[in-house]
Amino acid sequence: MxxxxxxxxxxxxxxxxxxxxxxxxxxxxxxxxxxxxxxxxxxxxxxxxxxxxxxxxxxxxxxxxxxxxxxxxxxxxxxxxxxxxxxxxxxxxxxxxxxxxxxxxxxxxxxxxxxxxxxxxxxxxxxxxxxxxxxxxxxxxxxxxxxxxxxxxxxxxxxxxxxxxxxxxxxxxxxxxxxxxxxxxxxxxxxxxxxxxxxxxxxxxxxxxxxxxxxxxxxxxxxxxxxxxxxxxxxxxxxxxxxxxxxxxxxxxxxxxxxxxxxxxxxxxxxxxxxxxxxxxxVRARDALEKYRPQVIRMFAMSAHYASPVDYSDAGMQAAQAGWERLYGAVRLTRSMLGAAPASDDSNSFRDRLAAARAQFIEVMDDDFNMPKAVAVLQELTRDVNTLLNSGQAVGRPVLEAIESTYTDLGGTVLGIIPAGEAVTSGDSAREAGLIQLLIEMRTAARKAKNFSESDRIRDELAKLGVVLEDRADGTIWRAT
RNA sequence: GGCGACGUGGCCAAGUGGUAAGGCAAAGCUCUGCAAAAGCUUCAUUCGCCGGUUCGAAUCCGGCCGUCGCCUCCA
Missing domain, CATH: 3.40.50.620 (HUPs)
Structure with missing residues (x-):
């Protein structure tokens, strides 16, 4: 093509x-x-x-x-x-x-x-x-x-x-x-x-x-x-x-x-x-950047074909943001699972699905840079990625890496809507991450003891500070809002 | 008036002859101690209107209606 x-x-x-x-x-x-x-x-x-x-x-x-x-x-x-x-x-x-x-x-x-x-x-x-x-x-x-x-x-x-x-x-x-x-x-x-x-x-x-x-x-x-x-x-x-x-x-x-x-x-x-x-x-670009992440503004800019007009509205921006969060959520989940993934070939067949997404992405971008359709390709892929990662079945490291690189190449290198990673580098962030992990462990202990008032208090207080907890079968993960 | 683009579900939007992608929103369900996240299901017999061509049209042709851009300010 x-x-x-x-x-x-x-x-x-x-x-x-x-x-x-x-x-x-x-x-x-x-x-x-x-x-x-x-x-x-x-x-x-x-x-x-x-x-x-x-x-x-x-x-x-x-x-x-x-x-x-x-x-x-x-x-x-x-x-x-x-x-x-x-x-x-x-x-x-x-x-x-x-x-x-x-x-x-x-x-x-x-x-x-x-x-x-x-x-x-x-x-x-x-x-x-x-x-x-x-x-x-x-x-x-x-x-x-x-x-x-x-x-x-x-x-x-x-x-x-x-x-x-x-x-x-x-x-x-x-x-x-x-x-x-x-x-x-x-x-x-x-x-x-x-x-x-x-x-x-x-x-x-x-x-x-x-x-x-x-x-x-x-x-x-x-x-x-x-x-x-x-x-x-x-x-x-x-x-x-x-x-x-x-x-x-x-x-x-x-x-x-x-x-x-x-x-x-x-x-x-x-x-x-x-x-x-x-x-x-x-609306000044920098005022919009105070309100929305750059990736969300990029999603919004790509919501219609480049030659078409795009109408700005808060509803439009919020739709772009919700759509972006679902995409990025899958990437974040992939990355967090990479940490403890076995070097096995479990779920290796998913590579075919990734290859198909790449081919579709290239096909639609080759057609006069159809960015909204390219985003749709990633969104459809995301449904399947979420299904796989939430299925409970074992997923080997090679597949997770392939998922990660698919998003990084197509969503990151080309579209610029998937950040390279949230590297925790500074001392403060590392300390913060450690403290959150400690609270998660305390909450897990409370839940085991069926002390739900205590576990919910930890979750609610963290939410107020902009830290959202998600309980998964294999443990609790968190994300900053 | 001239030139051009466009009119697809509640909203955004893809789709240039073969019987309507995707996202957002909404509702129900699954999972959960409850949530969150995720997934599933439902959500346009129909593509501004009227004709025409065709076995078949959102897609081609003609007309009409409407919106927008440019016509020496603007990416």
């Missing part, structure tokens, strides 16, 4: 064949770091994280580039959003960028999102952007007016092919407003001359100014991945104009196809409306 990807370019599911066998060059549009990351970012970057993890799990050598936008991303009012934030906070623009870039990585790290291999910043690639703009001017795809440079969308026959937009046949100026000095209303800025109060500014052949928003991705993708590369990811909300502009300017400048596969993630919504900063309906 070969990997298939729904390619937004052409809007069909296609077999994935990398440009160079065994290697995947991938670019994903990153955030503009002038404010906190919210769950919308978390959803999208968790999805792409799983995509990258799965590609690597499948044996591909992935080069993953994700930019940090720190300049040129203007508001509708033509204000630079970074400068605006800096003015509000009374700090230098680059301080804003530094601070929120740091927070962004902190939040993504906490969510278990693997860092991109390269995180290039727009402001560090001004020369590359200027060079690309010069190429576009030389080829007649861009023009300079009053120190600013615009891309002429009528110069490219296939402009609009990604978002399926066609230029309206109309003459410039017939619209009510033709902004700036553009020849066509649809032309977009490659370089903008800076007004005196605009602090973020660089020298260029045309003026002291700053690059447009779209050119950074084209320039940095070219620099690190080449003219043509395999996968370009991002959020569906940036399909137009951002992604469309990237495609047209890159292909015009490079005379080569740009990204071969486009993968765009669905938006996170709240009550059916997109979570966004401007609507002020967002």
């Amino acid at each position: 070969a990997l298939k990807i729904f390619n937004v370019l052409g809007r069909e599911k296609q077999e994935f064949t990398p440009l160079n066998p065994g290697f995947v060059n991938m670019y994903v549009c990153g955030p503009t770091t002038y404010d906190w990351s919210h769950l919308g970012h978390a959803k999208n970057y968790v999805n792409f994280d799983v995509i990258v993890r799965y590609l690597r799990f499948s044996g591909y050598n992935v080069l993953y580039v994700q930019n940090i936008t720190d300049v040129g991303h203007l508001l509708e009012t033509d204000e630079d959003r970074v400068i605006k934030a800096a003015r509000k906070l009374q700090v230098k623009p680059m301080q804003v960028v530094e601070e929120y870039t740091r927070y962004y990585f902190e939040d993504m790290d906490a969510l278990g999102v693997t860092r991109p291999d390269i995180s290039p910043r727009a402001s560090a690639h001004i020369p590359e952007q200027i060079k690309m703009i010069q190429t576009l001017i030389a080829k007649g795809h861009a023009y300079e007016v009053n120190g600013s440079v615009y891309f002429d969308v009528t110069s490219a026959a296939d402009y609009g092919k990604l978002s399926n937009r066609k230029l309206e046949k109309q003459e410039a100026g017939t619209r009510e407003v033709v902004r700036d000095d553009k020849r066509n209303p649809e032309d977009f800025a490659l370089w903008k001359k800076a007004e005196p109060e605009h602090i973020l500014r660089w020298d260029s052949p045309w003026s002291e100014g700053f690059p447009g928003w779209h050119i950074e991705c084209s320039a940095m993708a070219k620099k690190y991945l080449g003219d043509t590369f395999d996968i370009h990811g991002g959020g569906i909300d940036n399909l137009f104009p951002h992604n469309e502009s990237e495609v047209v300017q890159s292909e015009c400048a490079n005379d080569a196809p740009f990204a071969r596969y486009w993968m765009l993630g669905g938006s996170l919504t709240v009550d059916g409306v997109k979570m966004s900063k401007s609507l002020r309906n967002f």
Whole structure:
């Protein structure tokens, strides 16, 4: 079974064949770091994280580039959003960028999102952007007016092919407003001359100014991945104009196809409306992390196919949490049983069940990264694992290890929802575990003596402290809530 | 208005021609001293509505209704 990807370019599911066998060059549009990351970012970057993890799990050598936008991303009012934030906070623009870039990585790290291999910043690639703009001017795809440079969308026959937009046949100026000095209303800025109060500014052949928003991705993708590369990811909300502009300017400048596969993630919504900063309906990623474990947020992000929207709600998060706890409960039970398991081949036939789960997992992930179905595969496996482990029949160490590694590989390495283990390392945790074990033994003695008021008191008091006891045929185990 | 996505049980959701995965919630049961955890059972003759194609459609085609996204602020 070969990997298939729904390619937004052409809007069909296609077999994935990398440009160079065994290697995947991938670019994903990153955030503009002038404010906190919210769950919308978390959803999208968790999805792409799983995509990258799965590609690597499948044996591909992935080069993953994700930019940090720190300049040129203007508001509708033509204000630079970074400068605006800096003015509000009374700090230098680059301080804003530094601070929120740091927070962004902190939040993504906490969510278990693997860092991109390269995180290039727009402001560090001004020369590359200027060079690309010069190429576009030389080829007649861009023009300079009053120190600013615009891309002429009528110069490219296939402009609009990604978002399926066609230029309206109309003459410039017939619209009510033709902004700036553009020849066509649809032309977009490659370089903008800076007004005196605009602090973020660089020298260029045309003026002291700053690059447009779209050119950074084209320039940095070219620099690190080449003219043509395999996968370009991002959020569906940036399909137009951002992604469309990237495609047209890159292909015009490079005379080569740009990204071969486009993968765009669905938006996170709240009550059916997109979570966004401007609507002020967002939940910061770090606030969500205070309330829910990172694995639960990842489960939630994977509750629908990556290209579909996901609606945020407490009920949705709680469903994700309940589902996760059942999965993780099976893993925890497996690990606790490993401690005293015999090195026998008891229950060895269960290996077939594990192999089937692996095969199913790969099959559904190969089908355009069907994460909800991949989770379902683990959930079905979990039912059988629980049945086996609670059956009372002997289970040998090799099988337990095979169960553990199945969860670790599929749920851990690929999906990032199964932690590697709760290693008790610090002195305090080891002491705590010892004390809990002592209380468990005291309770066991009380139960044997049928002193249930005493045994229930120990259980209830521990529960109040966040330690839940579970009585099993082979003894009592505990877990922290 | 243009472009695009979508509408599946109480909720979330998979499913692109062969007779409805999975999770959450709910109810009953088993296990337990009681719990917890786990397992079992029940829970859509039906996939927004109306037509059509077909031996057969949630899946294909047409129309209608509704929701959402983008159309130079947004991952």
